[in-house]
Amino acid sequence: MTLRETRRILLDGNVVDVERRGDELVAHDGRTVKTTDAVHLPPVVPSKIVCVHLNYASRVTEMMAKLPPAPTYFHKPVSALNSHDAAVVRPAGCKWLNYEGEIAIVIGRTARNISPAEAGDYIRGYTVGNDYGLHDFRDTDAGSMLRVKGSDTLCPLGPGLVEGWDFRGKRIRTLVNGEVRQDGNTDEMNWDMHYLVADIARTITLQPGDVLMSGTPAISRTVHPGDVVEVEVEGLGTLRNHIIEGPTSIRTDVGAQPTESEEVLSTAQGGDWEFRGIRAPRR
Missing domain, CATH: 2.30.30.370 (FAH)
Incomplete structure (x- = not known):
């Protein structure tokens, strides 16, 4: 095709x-x-954005985790959508904003109760994504990842939607200020694109334009205001964003506040953090 x-x-x-x-x-x-x-x-207007947790073998190894028998997921609200060449905003008072270069699956037909063998017929195409995480809220989200992954601007997609692309054997890299930080291949994925679509569609109807984020390779690390982050996917192009600091701090008169626990630091900094000896938590 x-x-x-x-x-x-x-x-x-x-x-x-x-x-x-x-x-x-x-x-x-x-x-x-x-x-x-x-x-x-953003190249599409989804009604929902569903993201898989661990999927790439290098990321599983890095996190010293064991994959479950089937994928687990979280949800990013559509208000987190962002686009190519746009700013990703780290709220003032927060420190631990990490990139995660990914491939986003875009649904083309209403999908419900389909098999992995059928799933390809329900996929319109693919785009490049960056599943940013604001780990300052990791301790307070109780596993939902809502603020960690769903805060405003934390889901850039683009620059385009590519149809007719074969996801097999494709290289994916993330660069920060021109330096390669992530370098993986889709053949690392434990569950491929068709499996993910069929799995979600067992109980959740997927509508045209809906997005499924398919996971990230190893080496997700913290970026800072002024940094330029690029995600390159072979055959899909390059998604580029720059990091800025928001003009106002997180309100202190309501809700849980940003934290800096060992879990936050281990997730944000990986093997480079000071508590190197403890087991890193799952993403």
Whole structure:
């Protein structure tokens, strides 16, 4: 199948679907814009974003964890959506914002009670994602990951949605300020894209545009305001974002506050942290 890449951009103040042709983006009415000049939006508008926990073998080894018999998941609210070349906001008063380069599956047809063998027919395509985690709230989320993974701007996707792409044997890398930090391959995945879709669709109806994040390789680490983070996926392109600090601190008159426990530090800093001797928790 021929690869086809579409994007959603702001063009002359309007939200426009465009098709990539080389280094140009072409709208249905013939207007064009250079890919480097476009103001990007998330390439899809999902009703839900479902994320798998551990999946890549290198990440399992790094976390000194044992995979369960079947995948486990968490949910990112759609308000966390962000786009290519946009800012990822670390709230003032927080320290432990980590990248996680991933591949996002995009549903193309309503899916419910399908087999892994059928799942490919329900996938429209794939895009690059970065499943940022604000680990300052890890102690207070009681396993839900709601604020850790669901805070505003923490789910950039893009730059485009690629149809006809084969996920097998593809390289995925994350770079921070031009330095490679993650370097993995989709063949590391314990559960492939088709399995994940079929598993979720057993009890949750997946609608066109819905997104499933498929996991990250080893070496998720903390980034800071001023850093530029790029996720490269072979055949899907490069998703680029920059980190900024929010203008206001987390309110102190309501709710649990950011913490810096051993679990927070071990998750955020991996094997480089000072409590090197203890068992790292699962993601």
